[in-house]
Amino acid sequence: MSRSLPSTDTAATSSDDLLVAHGLRRTNAARTVVDWLRAHADSSWTHAQLQESLARDAAVTMDRVTLYRLLDRLSEVGLLRCRVDAERVRHYQAIVDDAPSAPHFECKSCHRDLPLSGQLDKTNAELAQAAIAAIQALQTLGQQSLSVDLAVRGICGDCAPASKGMAR
Numbered sequence: 001m002s003r004s005l006p007s008t009d010t011a012a013t014s015s016d017d018l019l020v021a022h023g024l025r026r027t028n029a030a031r032t033v034v035d036w037l038r039a040h041a042d043s044s045w046t047h048a049q050l051q052e053s054l055a056r057d058a059a060v061t062m063d064r065v066t067l068y069r070l071l072d073r074l075s076e077v078g079l080l081r082c083r084v085d086a087e088r089v090r091h092y093q094a095i096v097d098d099a100p101s102a103p104h105f106e107c108k109s110c111h112r113d114l115p116l117s118g119q120l121d122k123t124n125a126e127l128a129q130a131a132i133a134a135i136q137a138l139q140t141l142g143q144q145s146l147s148v149d150l151a152v153r154g155i156c157g158d159c160a161p162a163s164k165g166m167a168r
Contacts, residue, residue: 022077032060033070034079037094044083044091044104044113047071083149087111103127103150109159116152 015034019026036058037045045053051067054060071092075082081093085106091113103116131148138146 018079022079024073024077029060029062029066029070030074032058032062033067034074034094037080037092038096041094041096042115044081044093046089046091050092081149083151085111085113085151086153103152105156106151106153107156107159108153109155112156114156 013021015031015038016026018034019030024030032054033050036054037050040053047064047068050071051062051064054062054067071080071082071090074080075092079095081095083091083093085091086108105114105116106112107114127150131150134148135146
């Protein structure tokens, strides 16, 4: 579970206000990336996916290195959630309303990232409490800037050969 540094209602705050509140410069690139990711906050994006989507949807061509550095800075200050998958690829997602990260399923075959927030509603509260307890225990040991990311990895139903044609 990630937390952003300043406690602001990010859903109702402009990208300029968010950047200033987090100590970042208000550049056109930063505004574009923050606005685009906030508009697509229900999904996580790799660097390559984001670069392609910005070029296609926002007609913005951004240098690879500039985008990498910007994503790192935005993650560092708590505006984006950064998760590394089993293939060591980073996925970025906007943090809206200080919402905790939802558990997700990552398919080892097709590499789709499927959020499990709706499927695990009953256990989400228990998972959140376990994550909070783990963070609090580590904080008492002096650890800082902690986050918890629950990822379940396996083969999705679409990729599993045994599940094709079976009733679920």
